[in-house]
Amino acid sequence: MSQPIDTARFTKVLVANRGEIACRVMRTARHMGLATVAVYSDADANARHVREADEAIRIGPAAARESYLNVAAVLDAAKRSGAGAVHPGYGFLSENAEFVEACAKAGIVFIGPPASAIAAMGDKSAAKARMANAGVPLVPGYHGDDQTDDLLKREADAIGYPVLLKASAGGGGKGMRVVEAPDQFQAALDGCRRESRAAFNDDRMLIEKYLTQPRHVEVQVFCDAHGNGVYLFERDCSVQRRHQKVLEEAPAPGMTAELRREMGEAAVRAAQEIGYVGAGTVEFLLDADGRFYFMEMNTRLQVEHPVTEMITGQDLVEWQLRVAMGEPLPLAQNELTLTGHSFEARLYAEDPEHDFLPATGTLERFDLDLLGAGLNADKVRLDSGVDSGDTVSMHYDPMLAKLIVHGDDRAQALATLNRALAALDVQGVVTNRGFLQRLASHPAFQAAELDTRFIEHHHDELFAAKQYRNDDYAAAALVALEQLGREQDSRAPREDASWHRSPWNRHDGFRLNAPHRIRVALCPPGEASDDETSDSIVTVDAQRDGVDAPWRLILGDTPLEGRLARLSGDAVAITLEGYRKRVQARLERTAQGHDIVMTDAQGETRLTWRRLDAVDHGHHEAESTLTAPMHGTVVALLVEPGTPVEKGMPLMVMEAMKMEHTLSAPADGHVESFHFAAGDTVGQGDVLLEFNVKQ
Template sequence: MSLANAPRPLNKLLIANRGEIACRVIRTARRLGLASVAVHSDADALARHVREADEAIRIGPAATRDSYLNVAAVIEAARQSGADAIHPGYGFLAENADFVAACEMAGIVFVGPPASAIAAMGDKSAAKARMDTAGVPLVPGYHGDDQTDEHLQAEAERIGYPVLLKASAGGGGKGMRVVERGAGFQAALDGCRRESQAAFNDDRMLIEKYLTQPRHVEVQVFCDSHGNGVYLFERDCSVQRRHQKVLEEAPAPDMSEALRREMGEAAVRAAQEIDYVGAGTVEFLLDADGSFYFMEMNTRLQVEHPVTEMITGEDLVEWQLRVAAGLALPKSQNELTISGHAFEARLYAEDPEQDFLPATGTLSRFALDFTGAGLDPDQVRLDSGVEAGDAVSMHYDPMLAKLITHGDDRDQALTTLNRALAALDVSGVVTNRAFLQRLASHPAFAGAELNTRFIEHHEQALFAPTALDEADYARAALVALDCLHSEADDDSPWQRRDGWRLNAPACLRVALAAPAHGRDAADSEAIVTVLAEREASRGDWQLTVRERRFNGNLQRLAGDSVALTLDGHRRRLLARRDNDSHGETLVLADAHGEKRLAWRRLDGVDHGQHEVDATLTAPMHGTVVALLVEPGQSVEKGTPLMVMEAMKMEHTLTAPTDGAVEAFHFAAGDTVGQGDVLLEFAADE
């Protein structure tokens, strides 16, 4: 049935969001015969969702409060374009009851639940009370109206540490802190309130008992306006950093059919308690003993919905549009089944080695090598809002893409995920791709030993220095030799830099080092020099590494993909040259992980950091939130000095050593660029 002939006819859809979800909705709308309208800020004028939509309308400057969160501007864009429906994606206005009411006032269909349902679940404290009435299990906590510092701390003492502070109007990890003991409560409360106020314009808090080793399991629910409600099974989202999900999978491992049904039915009860319509997710904490507790309901489509689509074969965005048009759910509960297993890995522009600081820049390469990695497009999806050449700015969430894989079982889907991560060719911006590989290949993850502190529990292994052997140095040397050859200005042998010699075998040395790796890595490095020789200009290289000899060659394929042969063993991998904080770095990646080796040019000068810098510079573009010490104040190493905010998250900069702050160069509210000198710092002698 065409949506133009539905009870609430839809012809043109405005997408009030950006990034990969906007691109996804645009493509689904086009398949259903709907015209699409994108909205964008100044920072997104050339963004992918703008390029893919049938129409695009500017709604304001880069700041979200003046563009994507500007209700009046979005409604006016819908009026101007003649859109009869608005899809909110996730984030921004997706769970804003006032926006839904404004759509209703303007006669525009909101693709999502009614304002009353959003309001019921938007206030986390009130939602807990509603769920208690509906018989949905709750985590012990405080959800009351008394928001004084003293009362909140007293409630935390009553509940018992550790506790979890959460923004009452929050979501996505914003305005959330774990407090281990009373001494840190006030500082955590202040930080949560700042984040919550900035993200949601609401600084009310709730407190919950923090379960030490729970799993985060959520249930996908769907309801229509005809009284029908179903659950499309569950997802395990336990692997998180900063309370934001990193790896998700469906169905949840080790889930009995009885527990699956019990959680699913509880989720549908939660939705029906608030007269829900549309796609929603009911999130639970699942304890080791099989007990589960309601956390919150996200009254929107979730970032991780593709894993549910993979195991059910359903298009949830299409379901959203059909329900919004007044049609009944496409399937009943007994018609829904699980087929196989699926994973989703979130690719972020961030540096895991620097406490997951967001990163900015321009994507010089962004592609997934399906053919080279032997990936089946029916089993692998790359949902992205960026392409090669796109800029990644400081203004929005750092998620670049979602990599989704499917298999007949968990092991097969995980093997495909590792292969796909290795085939993901991304350069120009620091990402968490290599970290995702380390997560996905960790034995505990492969064994489904999951809980919400997985990264914390396995931090030593996940951030351990990469083990390198002589073969790794030989492979990296072949990549360096290929780079040297490509640097020649022309084909003249006198311009070549690959060791060519007149009437003698080519010979040169490549100096490589494993760059500092891990949060506590030492600054020192051990350089390994590879001796490379070959008789003919197109012959194999003879490589000597620590007295071990190899015979090798490299064939350049498409993009950064190469075929590298070492002693007759041919391997296909991604190989590229990056410039990062360690200088010039050679990156080699395959299904077994990523290895990075610093390339020290013997024909140049290495200007590495050999002295303690007397200043602190901004690690990313952002805004100064607070100055925490006074100029001239003596501090110890690790003392918090100032707070920055970028991509909707706070980051605290600390003293690099014992000393004193001589002067700040910026005040609270100032915008700074990556690399800007923030303050003058005098180290103690």
């Protein structure tokens, strides 16, 4: 923080951020009796954090550089509102030393560390030297000022591959690549520099030896302006993709009391070496032999701080506010206790089945059915920056929410996490919820066999095609049949009971002097075929004697009797052969038609369905175009039109939500023409290029 001030002047807090962290800070501030001010860009004019604040001030257009990263605009909002303090959240200006200094000059408290501490850790190369002086173990690497390509390549060769290229001013996985071999180095360096310039306006790199099976264990530290410092134990954040954390837990599995104390004390030494004040996280790599190495320090509150709150019973945001008011730390080291186990799952708007591409759209539904799923509200927490009806744009990080759970031990907490993920109802935007369930239920994760390449090591299992059973197809058929009935009811004119009695208006399989009968085809997504005899198609012949009778389903030669009862929201009770099960069931419109998505604690089942007696059997021509999978900016065109390419060869690079995404050739052939140039902005679904498939 810039300087402690009189508590009496600290009555209003401006939150210089958006999303779930802004909502969280405002909730704690209000609990402490403080007024709150939100800032927003044009893209966030109707966002949840704006709706929840006491006051809100526009600070610019959608682009982060012109709004949330605009120091002058944020300070002007603080002055206009009369806020005595600014909470930066994480990301944006939270680790910007110039912003901290500007707050001090304006007489506004920055709720965080002093500018000197941010600067000391913001330059990761200089930070390594400071940590060595403090006796904190370091990973072998290069952190020098010479940034020429040749020198960096020589240093990487000397360290030995694989190496990790990392933006010196970076964080959050931006400007970071693992380089497996010398011939991959230059392309990785170019990509890291582009991302680093875009995210941090700084393209300096550092190189570290990439440990092949390390765990990512970080320690939560807290210091005040009176010289006190404590550690609030550790978190394991090893499960990552693209160096961004996906699942976090506290405490770290397998930690001994001695190792916990050694890492905690090293973390406090690191913080005190730079004169730290406030909440911070010291990140370590922990190898299989129990040796740990300093990686970096995040001079802010971390996304995963709720798991620490769950096991300690402390509100870290309240600690931040009190320390910023000049108070000493609420507790000493020997007063801190660790109870139970906690997990946090990050819910992203992204498509894991397509290389985790960011997704945009409108959230038609966003809800966590705690009561219906039998979950304890004291043990399950959803920190979210969105509500049903909100728009997910291309402009910011795709994280929608954090699902946090607590249990008496790791096994209990993990079981609660799986149940809570199943109860989370998100519609309208593609998310990673199903992928989170596969991670949390993977045997290696359940056994705490963790390292930072967990997803890569278990990729084939995590992305294996689901093996469907007859019960899956039967349950999906019941959902489809119920949907057909709802559609019929929605078409019925009000106050016209005769409408249902007319056979001409019936779409439920009604037949004269015979049972109702509907034939439904089901298949895994992406395998839909107009050929009814295809191996991917499962045909369900559904009959019943009347609207209140159970359905008699026939799958091949297997008969089943089933019922579906709608509960609250999208929850339904499906009964097959007397076995009743609660699931979340919904329909999603796709390019192929409609998907039925069913979720329970065992995971997600997704099947494409169509009614066989209402199908268009027309054949469709394959498109020879590539469309933008999300809103973004074209970074580079990688081939010349007319140049022969092979399937999978990179064609162009896009940037969206601060990350680069490469689009590859769908088949052997050549690009006929590009429709956009480097620097152009494209919308989701825009045709990017014409591609000729080799005949």
